[in-house]
Amino acid sequence: QVQLVESGGGQVEPGGSLRLSCSASGFTFSDYYFNWVRQAPGKGLEWLSCISTSGMTVYYADSVEGRLTVARDNDHDSLSLEMNNLRAEDTAVYYCARKSRLGLGELSHFDYWGQGILVTVSS
Amino acid sequence: QSVLTQPPSVSAAPGQQVSISCSGSSSNIGKNYVSWYQQLPGTAPKIFIYHNDRRPSGVPDRFSGSRSGTSATLAITGVQAGDEADYYCGAWDNSLSAWVFGGGTKLTVL
Numbered sequence: 736q737v738q739l740v741e742s743g744g745g746q747v748e749p750g751g752s753l754r755l756s757c758s759a760s761g762f763t764f765s766d767y768y769f770n771w772v773r774q775a776p777g778k779g780l781e782w783l784s785c786i787s788t789s790g791m792t793v794y795y796a797d798s799v800e801g802r803l804t805v806a807r808d809n810d811h812d813s814l815s816l817e818m819n820n821l822r823a824e825d826t827a828v829y830y831c832a833r834k835s836r837l838g839l840g841e842l843s844h845f846d847y848w849g850q851g852i853l854v855t856v857s858s
Numbered sequence: 859q860s861v862l863t864q865p866p867s868v869s870a871a872p873g874q875q876v877s878i879s880c881s882g883s884s885s886n887i888g889k890n891y892v893s894w895y896q897q898l899p900g901t902a903p904k905i906f907i908y909h910n911d912r913r914p915s916g917v918p919d920r921f922s923g924s925r926s927g928t929s930a931t932l933a934i935t936g937v938q939a940g941d942e943a944d945y946y947c948g949a950w951d952n953s954l955s956a957w958v959f960g961g962g963t964k965l966t967v968l
Binding site (some may be wrong): 770780785838842845 | 860890891893895897901902903904905908909914944946948950954955956957958959960961962
């Protein structure tokens, strides 16, 4: 069955950096686009980034562009997110989500989500 | 401020019908498919409607989606206590080259 498992969360000091990973199993990882989405405590969903099957095309939300780098390793079925210069407002649960192949690349909907991982930015 | 606009909350008594609206623009809902996600408390979102009006297997047929122009609607008939959750609409925005979500609507079953 499809599984997406995020790791690498925890507490980070303001101004610091974080690196999250998303490990995938149960399907052919290289066939799918992936996204990162976050949710601040008590708030709605915020899309962060979308990466193509090859990793050659990456879209970023304006709110995080310049601080965020997303990459994938198709040989190891994994996705990564690196964010620097962290602020208190980056405190959130971070989800990796798979794009369905029923749609067209980045336009498609999210058909599977990881369980999410909490990142807390605090001194 | 979300690009897609949803009401913050809706409520309905068990067995009644309720609708959740999602208003966008010609660069998102007006051009691309809308999807809807259900998020139960403390869990990850789950796809409930895709391609405006398609239900994934396992989603009850009490849930239906529609799109007209630059707006979309999620309708739930025969509301049940287990439907109490947050619902989000989403679509790709061609102008922003970004995925956009609505702010979410909390469904309360009275």
